[in-house]
Amino acid sequence: MGNWKEFDEEQMIASSLSSGILDMWNTSDYCDKTSLGFMDLLASHDFDHASFLFNSQSQSPQQPSSVFEPTLPSTTTSTLVETSEVLNLPATPNSSSISSPWAEHTSDGGQANKLVVKDEEEEEEEKEELQKSKKQLKPQKKYQKRQKERRFAFVTKSEVDHLEDGYRWRKYGQKAVKNSPFPRSYYRCTNTTCGVKKRVERSSEDSTLVVTTYEGQHTHMNPVMPRGGVHSGYQANATTFDMPVQISTQHNQLQQYPYLQSLQPAFNMDSSFVHNRGFQASRIEDFGLLQDMVPRVRIEE
DNA sequence: CGACTTTGACCCGCGC
DNA sequence: GCGCGGGTCAAAGTCG
Numbered sequence: 001m002g003n004w005k006e007f008d009e010e011q012m013i014a015s016s017l018s019s020g021i022l023d024m025w026n027t028s029d030y031c032d033k034t035s036l037g038f039m040d041l042l043a044s045h046d047f048d049h050a051s052f053l054f055n056s057q058s059q060s061p062q063q064p065s066s067v068f069e070p071t072l073p074s075t076t077t078s079t080l081v082e083t084s085e086v087l088n089l090p091a092t093p094n095s096s097s098i099s100s101p102w103a104e105h106t107s108d109g110g111q112a113n114k115l116v117v118k119d120e121e122e123e124e125e126e127k128e129e130l131q132k133s134k135k136q137l138k139p140q141k142k143y144q145k146r147q148k149e150r151r152f153a154f155v156t157k158s159e160v161d162h163l164e165d166g167y168r169w170r171k172y173g174q175k176a177v178k179n180s181p182f183p184r185s186y187y188r189c190t191n192t193t194c195g196v197k198k199r200v201e202r203s204s205e206d207s208t209l210v211v212t213t214y215e216g217q218h219t220h221m222n223p224v225m226p227r228g229g230v231h232s233g234y235q236a237n238a239t240t241f242d243m244p245v246q247i248s249t250q251h252n253q254l255q256q257y258p259y260l261q262s263l264q265p266a267f268n269m270d271s272s273f274v275h276n277r278g279f280q281a282s283r284i285e286d287f288g289l290l291q292d293m294v295p296r297v298r299i300e301e
Numbered sequence: 302c303g304a305c306t307t308t309g310a311c312c313c314g315c316g317c
Numbered sequence: 318g319c320g321c322g323g324g325t326c327a328a329a330g331t332c333g
Contacts, residue, residue: 171306173325186324190304199324 153213161185161200161210167218169198180204191220 156163162185169187177184182202189196196216203209 168304170304172327174307175323175325178322184323188325 151213151215153211155203156210156212157208158210159208161202162187163210163212167191167196177201177204182207189216189218191218194219 162169168190170190171185172188173186174183175186180201180203182204184199184201187198187200194216196214196218198215199211199213201211203211
């Protein structure tokens with residue numbers, strides 16, 4: 001899995017995030033096996049808040065995965081990995097002032113493990129400008145240089161490779177992966193205005209693990225139901241909306257597509273929101289990607 | 302017939 | 318420059 005070498009640091013982040021979210025639930029007395037909150041943040045590409053979760057991990061040791069007993073036939077186990085190729089995304093307005101009860105609990109005030117995104121962006125921009133000026137001498141090629149998009153990956157324990165996440169995807173490629181018996185599939189969001197892509201591959205080390213990598217940000221309404229389904233009416237890249245409303249509109253859909261809640265649209269999050277969401281969500285049935293979350297999933301080496 | 306998948310060819314970046 | 322591996326294109330095939 002050569003491609004995962006770039007995730008070396010993220011392995012640590014992933015496991016930290018895992019314990020972070022477990023910690024979040026413990027703190028809020030909310031351990032009912034749902035994945036609300038954590039996966040939402042990463043699926044919505046709200047990395048500033050995801051880093052907040054990361055910050056919160058340092059407070060406590062990892063929790064036993066037995067807290068999340070599987071209750072569904074096709075159980076899923078997720079570990080988040082945010083890549084270091086985090087670029088070309090507008091900054092989240094609240095990024096500099098995240099307040100949360102969990103952040104306060106961190107031993108170092110939530111500073112030590114902060115994910116650095118901005119510096120990498122600037123550095124990369126400079127690099128790309130340099131390359132641009134060099135390449136201007138060359139004729140235009142059919143394929144433009146791929147823009148590096150903010151990406152994140154998570155590991156899911158599932159029998160199904162391509163998990164339904166509420167968006168419609170079109171497969172546009174499949175490649176054999178070096179040193180892996182399993183191919184990697186490439187999907188693109190079917191919405192023409194949306195450039196979000198995702199890669200799906202099965203771990204060569206543990207065939208029960210599916211590695212899904214998202215790239216880009218949805219720019220349209222979430223169709224939620226895969227084909228001809230009900231539209232939920234919230235925006236995929238919304239930065240604000242009323243959480244209770246969202247919960248209620250999602251409820252029926254989530255019952256059918258348990259992992260949807262882990263891939264829901266962006267939102268602003270503050271401590272009251274998290275409490276509110278936890279409270280609201282606890283009334284929803286048990287389901288979710290993280291219900292049998294494993295504290296640590298080793299991706300490579 | 303439209304939406305989606307499959308698959309070989311091609312492009313691109315990178316290391317040697 | 319060359320080869321390798323990852324990523325994408327696009328025509329053909331499949332499915333409902």
